[in-house]
């Protein structure tokens with residue numbers, strides 16, 4: 001079997017277009033413009049690139065983008081005061097504090113200072129609890145993007161065996177909760193799992209989110225399974241820099257039913273889902289119907 005390639009770039013473009021159309025309607029009919037505030041503390045070069053991309057994508061879908069660039073030595077009190085102002089600002093519907101923060105700042109404290117309804121990353125402890133108990137919440141962007149692609153490919157996920165390899169708070173755990181919410185039978189596997197190969201071979205849906213280049217070979221994939229590769233690992237091969245996933249793509253694509261490539265799979269969905277979450281937050285704040293197909 002040769003797997004269908006799930007084109008995340010095209011899917012993300014579709015999601016962004018849906019968001020843009022909804023934003024245009026909100027502005028025209030309600031005079032309401034969704035706004036996203038991104039807070040960057042310090043000058044980490046990778047974070048600067050992410051923040052620039054988020055700003056450009058936000059503007060592109062017709063939302064307001066508020067960038068808050070603070071010096072690396074910003075005190076916790078100043079950062080918390082800034083977040084309090086954004087929490088109270090009615091033009092701001094989503095707040096994202098770019099991680100990692102400089103070492104002197106307590107990330108948990110800072111993230112939990114964001115108003116849960118504006119926490120478009122879905123990292124606030126209230127949103128984690130709401131998701132875990134099957135209640136309406138803000139859902140972390142990367143797992144939300146994976147869920148959208150899975151629903152698009154399968155229709156209903158009910159009854160499917162899903163294996164999530166990786167137990168991070170940002171991807172593995174919320175991914176498992178979302179799959180459970182869609183009635184999958186879910187296993188969370190990790191570095192200490194016994195006979196990981198056999199566990200993976202039982203998966204109708206295999207989500208790899210471990211951050212180890214090409215650690216899942218094709219012979220761990222059940223024939224016809226759907227493989228979602230969240231990994232983005234920089235490696236050097238034949239003297240050239242390359243991006244690879246957590247799955248060995250060539251061997252997995254030879255047996256899977258569908259697979260996301262790296263790059264061009266899950267990656268582009270993350271920003272698209274950040275925009276979707278900002279739109280959802282704005283609709284909820286205005287007491288308006290939520291956008292269809294863009295939430296969990």
Ligand code: GUN
Pocket residue numbers: 096097098099100121141
């Ligand atoms: N840094 C890298 N990825 C992310 C993300 O998804 N959210 C935030 N806040 N910071 C990040």
